[in-house]
Amino acid sequence: QSVLTQPPSVSAAPGQKVTISCSESSSNIGNNYVSWYQQFPGTAPKLLIYANNKRPSGIPDRFSGSKSGTSATLVITGLQTGDEADYYCGTWDNSLSASFGGGTKLTVL
Amino acid sequence: QLQLHESGPGLVKPSETLSLTCTVSGGSISTSNIYWAWIRQPPGKGLEWIGSIYYDGSTYYNPSLKSRVIIVVDTSKHQFSLRLSSVTAADTAAYYCARDDPSYYYGTQVGDAFDIWGQGTMVTVSS
Numbered sequence: 001q002s003v004l005t006q007p008p009s010v011s012a013a014p015g016q017k018v019t020i021s022c023s024e025s026s027s028n029i030g031n032n033y034v035s036w037y038q039q040f041p042g043t044a045p046k047l048l049i050y051a052n053n054k055r056p057s058g059i060p061d062r063f064s065g066s067k068s069g070t071s072a073t074l075v076i077t078g079l080q081t082g083d084e085a086d087y088y089c090g091t092w093d094n095s096l097s098a099s100f101g102g103g104t105k106l107t108v109l
Numbered sequence: 110q111l112q113l114h115e116s117g118p119g120l121v122k123p124s125e126t127l128s129l130t131c132t133v134s135g136g137s138i139s140t141s142n143i144y145w146a147w148i149r150q151p152p153g154k155g156l157e158w159i160g161s162i163y164y165d166g167s168t169y170y171n172p173s174l175k176s177r178v179i180i181v182v183d184t185s186k187h188q189f190s191l192r193l194s195s196v197t198a199a200d201t202a203a204y205y206c207a208r209d210d211p212s213y214y215y216g217t218q219v220g221d222a223f224d225i226w227g228q229g230t231m232v233t234v235s236s
Contacts, residue, residue, distance in 0.1 A: 033212050033220025037156075044205055044229050045156065050222035051212050088156055092211075092220045096169055098146075098158040 002026065002093045004101035011107040016079050020104045022089030023071040032092040034072040036065055039086045039103075048087075049074065076106075084108045111136035113206050113227035121200075121234050127193040131206030131227060138187050139164040144209035146223060147180060147191045149202040157202075161209045161221075162189055196234045203229045 005023050012018040022034060034052050037045040047056050049065035052072065064075045072089055089101040117129035131145065138145065147159040160170040162180045170178050174193070182189040193200060206227045212220035 031219065035220065035222050037223070044226035045223070046226070047222055047224045050210075050224070051220055056222075056224060090156075090158075090221065090223070092218060095172065096218070097171055098161070098169075098209075098221045100156040100158065103155045 002091055002099040004089055004091060004099060006087075006089060006101040006104045008102070009105045009107065011109055012079050013109045014079050014081060017075065017077045018079060018106060020074040020076075020087050020089075020106070021071060022073070022101050024091070025070070030070045031094060034065065034067055035090045036063075036072075036074045037088045037090065037100075038083075039088065041086075045088065079108050081108050111208065111225050113208065113225060115204060115206050115227045115230040117230060117232070119231060119233060121196055121232060122236050123197055123234055124195055127196050127200060127232055127234070128190065129204055129206075129230065129232070130188050130190045133187045133189075138182065138189065139184050142211070144169075144211060145182065145189045146207045146209040146221075148205045148207055148223065149200075150205070150229075151199075151202040159191065159193075159204075198234050201232065201234045203231050205229045 036049040038048050039045040048063050052067040053065045062077050066073050086103045088103045112134045114132045121127045144161040144163050146161040149157050160180050162168045162182050177194045179192040207223040208225040210222045211218050
């Protein structure tokens with residue numbers, strides 16, 4: 001199963017831009033789509049990005065995703081205090097299973 | 110609007126079987142090209158996919174849990190269920206059910222989007 005690596009934490013000031021990386025040593029990200037999820041404490045995760053860079057209806061365009069090689073990136077622009085949450089990347093594995101990264105805690109200073 | 114709701118015991122004894130049910134409302138569980146997933150999250154830790162099921166009963170499981178997991182679907186009740194056997198304290202977690210919308214490229218699955226989630230239910234394994 002894929003091992004997706006995310007930084008444990010990132011921080012930035014309101015109004016700024018933050019990037020969260022998701023990397024993998026094998027080829028699963030390179031061959032498959034990446035999704036991103038936002039989770040506030042005590043609540044269920046919410047889909048932010050799917051198929052590398054697509055946003056579900058209702059997700060602001062401040063959130064964007066990209067992929068290059070075996071790494072993916074979530075970018076949040078115009079940071080708001082309400083964006084403070086945990087963020088998880090996910091991908092599909094060539095061994096027919098889904099996996100998630102360890103999560104990144106975003107702090108808005 | 111599609112909603113998912115988990116139900117089941119909040120406390121399970123070690124070595125016993127954890128059983129949870131997810132009820133789908135506001136939409137059909139028999140939707141083409143949609144799977145239904147179980148995902149868990151131990152306290153203070155990250156997400157772990159357990160497995161997914163199609164309305165025809167076909168399943169995919171996390172290889173690390175496969176020997177202990179069974180997911181079944183009951184389309185007449187609009188429900189799918191998780192059974193995890195021989196539980197230990199390591200299985201203590203919030204368990205979520207979710208709609209699993211896969212992406213395909215020339216017929217090969219290349220991604221998942223867990224786009225609708227239940228609120229989750231906490232299960233503690235303890236004697």
